[in-house]
Amino acid sequence: MAVYTDVSDEEIAGFIAGYDVGALLSYKGIAEGVENTNYVVHTQDGQFILTLYEKRVEENDLPFFLGLMEHLAERGISCPTPLHGRDGKVLRRLSGRPAALIGFLEGMWVRRPSPEHCRAVGAALARMHLAGEGFGISRANALSVSGWRGIFESTGARADDVMPGLAQEMVAELDALEAGWPQDLPQGIVHADLFPDNVFFLGGELSGLIDFYFACNDALAYDLAICLNAWCFEPDLAFNITKARALMTGYTGVRAVSEAETAALPMLARGAAMRFLVTRLYDWLNQPEGALVSPKDPLDYLRRLRFHRGVRSAAEYGLDVKAIA
Amino acid sequence: MAVYTDVSDEEIAGFIAGYDVGALLSYKGIAEGVENTNYVVHTQDGQFILTLYEKRVEENDLPFFLGLMEHLAERGISCPTPLHGRDGKVLRRLSGRPAALIGFLEGMWVRRPSPEHCRAVGAALARMHLAGEGFGISRANALSVSGWRGIFESTGARADDVMPGLAQEMVAELDALEAGWPQDLPQGIVHADLFPDNVFFLGGELSGLIDFYFACNDALAYDLAICLNAWCFEPDLAFNITKARALMTGYTGVRAVSEAETAALPMLARGAAMRFLVTRLYDWLNQPEGALVSPKDPLDYLRRLRFHRGVRSAAEYGLDVKAIA
Numbered sequence: 001m002a003v004y005t006d007v008s009d010e011e012i013a014g015f016i017a018g019y020d021v022g023a024l025l026s027y028k029g030i031a032e033g034v035e036n037t038n039y040v041v042h043t044q045d046g047q048f049i050l051t052l053y054e055k056r057v058e059e060n061d062l063p064f065f066l067g068l069m070e071h072l073a074e075r076g077i078s079c080p081t082p083l084h085g086r087d088g089k090v091l092r093r094l095s096g097r098p099a100a101l102i103g104f105l106e107g108m109w110v111r112r113p114s115p116e117h118c119r120a121v122g123a124a125l126a127r128m129h130l131a132g133e134g135f136g137i138s139r140a141n142a143l144s145v146s147g148w149r150g151i152f153e154s155t156g157a158r159a160d161d162v163m164p165g166l167a168q169e170m171v172a173e174l175d176a177l178e179a180g181w182p183q184d185l186p187q188g189i190v191h192a193d194l195f196p197d198n199v200f201f202l203g204g205e206l207s208g209l210i211d212f213y214f215a216c217n218d219a220l221a222y223d224l225a226i227c228l229n230a231w232c233f234e235p236d237l238a239f240n241i242t243k244a245r246a247l248m249t250g251y252t253g254v255r256a257v258s259e260a261e262t263a264a265l266p267m268l269a270r271g272a273a274m275r276f277l278v279t280r281l282y283d284w285l286n287q288p289e290g291a292l293v294s295p296k297d298p299l300d301y302l303r304r305l306r307f308h309r310g311v312r313s314a315a316e317y318g319l320d321v322k323a324i325a
Numbered sequence: 326m327a328v329y330t331d332v333s334d335e336e337i338a339g340f341i342a343g344y345d346v347g348a349l350l351s352y353k354g355i356a357e358g359v360e361n362t363n364y365v366v367h368t369q370d371g372q373f374i375l376t377l378y379e380k381r382v383e384e385n386d387l388p389f390f391l392g393l394m395e396h397l398a399e400r401g402i403s404c405p406t407p408l409h410g411r412d413g414k415v416l417r418r419l420s421g422r423p424a425a426l427i428g429f430l431e432g433m434w435v436r437r438p439s440p441e442h443c444r445a446v447g448a449a450l451a452r453m454h455l456a457g458e459g460f461g462i463s464r465a466n467a468l469s470v471s472g473w474r475g476i477f478e479s480t481g482a483r484a485d486d487v488m489p490g491l492a493q494e495m496v497a498e499l500d501a502l503e504a505g506w507p508q509d510l511p512q513g514i515v516h517a518d519l520f521p522d523n524v525f526f527l528g529g530e531l532s533g534l535i536d537f538y539f540a541c542n543d544a545l546a547y548d549l550a551i552c553l554n555a556w557c558f559e560p561d562l563a564f565n566i567t568k569a570r571a572l573m574t575g576y577t578g579v580r581a582v583s584e585a586e587t588a589a590l591p592m593l594a595r596g597a598a599m600r601f602l603v604t605r606l607y608d609w610l611n612q613p614e615g616a617l618v619s620p621k622d623p624l625d626y627l628r629r630l631r632f633h634r635g636v637r638s639a640a641e642y643g644l645d646v647k648a649i650a
Contacts (some may be wrong), residue, residue: 003356008436009526025431025527028365031354040353040365042431047367106350107369111333201334294483319334 003029005037005052007095012041012050015094018085019101021045032197035213037097039106047104049080052097057213059098064139065212065284066090066100067130068189075131078123078208080105106206107200115246118231120206121199122250124226125191128209129220129255132189141192141216143275145181150172150280158285163299170314172276173305177271182264185219192216192223221261224251225268228317229276237303245318257319265314273305328354330362330377330420335376337366340419343410343593344426346370357522360538362422365429372429374405377422384423389464390537391415393457393514400456402449403533431435432525432532440571443556445531446524447575450552452517452543453534454580457514466517466541468600470486470506474499476603483610488624495602498630502596507544507589515548516540520555527550549576550593553642554601554629562628570643590639598630613631 007015007027016024022044030038030049037052053062056254057249066082070090073081080102082090092099109270110117141147152159159167184276191198193214200207250255280298311317332352341349347369355363355374360375378387391407391581395415398406405427407415417424435442450474466472477484477495484492518539525532549572557569576582605623612620636642 008435010436012433023528024433026429026433026525029356031356042372048371104351108334108337108349108351111335199353203348 001066003031003037003039004054005097007039007050007052011095012039015050015099016041016043016090016101018087018092019083021048021083021101021310028089030171043100048083049104050094050099051102052094052099054097060111061139061213062091062098062100064137067137068135068212068215069102069134072128072212073130077128077131078105078182078206079212080208080210080257080322105200105208105210107202109197109199110201111196113196113231113241113243116204117196117199117201117206118243118245119219119250120195120201121227121231122201122224122247122252123254124209124250125194125223126208126254128191129188129223135189139216139313141190141218142206143192143279144218144222145177148177148274149279151282155278155282155285159281162281162284163302166281166299166302169302170274173270173274173309177267177274178232179305180267181271182221182260182267184217185221185261185264186258187217188220189215190218190220190223190226192218192226194223197243198224219261219264219268220255221264222272224248224257225265225272228269229272229301233304233307233318237300237307240308241316241318248317252319262314262319265317265319266308266311269308269317270305273301273308277301277305326357328362328364329379330422332362332364332375332420334375336420337364340375340417340424341366341368341426343412343417344408345411346373346408346426362640366426369372373408374427374429375419376422377419377424379422385425386418386464387425389462389494391489391542392462393460393537393540394427396460397456397537400452402456403430403531405533405535416619428524430533430535433528434522434524435526438521438556438568440568441529442521442524442526442531442624443568444571444575446519446552446556447524447549447572447577448579449490449531449534449575450548451579452577453516454513454548460514460616464541466515466543468517468539468604469543469547470502470596471602473502473596473599480607480610484606487606487609488627491606491624491627494627498595498634502592502599505592506596507546507585507592510544510546510586510589511583512542513545514540515543515545515551517543517548518552519548521553529627531624544589544593545580546582546589547593547597549582550590550597551592551600553590554560554597554626557642558629558632562625562632564632566641566643573642573644582644587639587644590642590644591633591636594633594636594642595630598626600631602626602630 013024025042027039027041035056036054039050041048041050072079083101198211232240234240277298280296283295284298341485350367352364352366360381361379364375365377366373397404408426507606523536557565602623605621608620611624
């Protein structure tokens, strides 16, 4: 939770004048968002989110992210949509940072997801996968299997400071993932970070998806594996098969998964756990002085990873294998 | 900038249902406010500020603060106003903290105040002083002259870690302030913290005053002295007499200051500088582990204090002594 760039009243008024949204009435920095600085902005025309992209976001990726949000919105996906300035541009600069003014999406994220929430998320994920077809820009997934070992190795020998034996376990797991990583699965645009805080609900209904700043091209089933990790473990890290079944049912109701995707799911879920284990481990061991954001415990993802290692087939996730195309 | 209490979607929906404001649509934690947790809340009826009062605020003082905002608003002062719940109450509980839902005030605080801003602040301060008359609750100023030495002494010998000689200079100053502190000046409700971030402007006009959580009963001219410190020094801590004159003119145009108040102003301004010097010194030397808020440099206030020590009469603040009643 952080505002990394403090914007002055004069700077923001000048920025807002570049859009056809009426005069600026107020702006407040939001204490959410780890990567970027966000303000809630009120103008005579309504409310918006102003995002300043901080150093962790590659500036070259911004046309992909902003373009994707527009592409998805045009295809009926409820997500924040960047506004075009009077000059037609969606990407501008403010206080030395790339910045965009983005539509405000009502809704709240759910702290205690129910199976019904999981079902709605599965369906929304599948709809997003279908809507992503035809998007003209592509972006490789830097945080996929080929990237994990490099991040892990940059933490050096310090993994064992977090838990004795962690380094050895991670090396063995990286070996297994690199050797067995599924190839040739159906590809497309994946969200790649669809945690509960990135899904809004309103009156029990899913009202939209947010935060597309990890979106990229990858196997669609990998996104489902990320959601399994994000939505279907309880606070004590017990796996909740009822939630997993609801997630899977929601997804397959919209987009059929292939036999190959089904077979790959346990390995994809191990990989999805490794992806967050390595980045959280890195962040845990590299906390900047005076950091505004507390890192999350990496070992939560080790426990998920171990669970998936014991899974033999997608049926254990509640996926109805008989229903597979 | 901080959210100290994370409120769940279920808790906040239940809280909002206690008011006649329509259904909850969204809420976002604000990265402003040092003392309390604030959320911007949208409901079907509009936008509000939800404040959870954290440990630095005395719960017993909340009826004073909330009642004062209502009292002032009823008398035409533009300030945030707490809403009454369906049960008639303005003070409730949320996530284990005292909490209130408060009207949203449009406007922005000015990073670089001009003399015109200072004039508007002076006038608004005087209007607030007049509107405060008749408020039925009183609250002593714990951060006035009788409180400073105790805070200073609780920092012990460590003042000199901040600057060699600081402790000795502060002791001498406390002696002088305690011996010469003005008595019998006109009393009333003072804001006591009217810094630029607590005054909103919209289209060049002052749109309201916020953050009454240091308000108390004290000498009205002491509030003016706090504003002199808060508004009339440049970033390099040079005193700007043009701004001071504008502040004074704005104030005296609404409320006449007496001869005694005029004569007391240099001493009140030294005291106002000491008030922030001691609390900032305390905060500087007592930074909690993992603090979300960076403390401000106490020595900024030592420099202001030294300036006021050299002032011989209120004329040096731009107060037109001939015009005094």
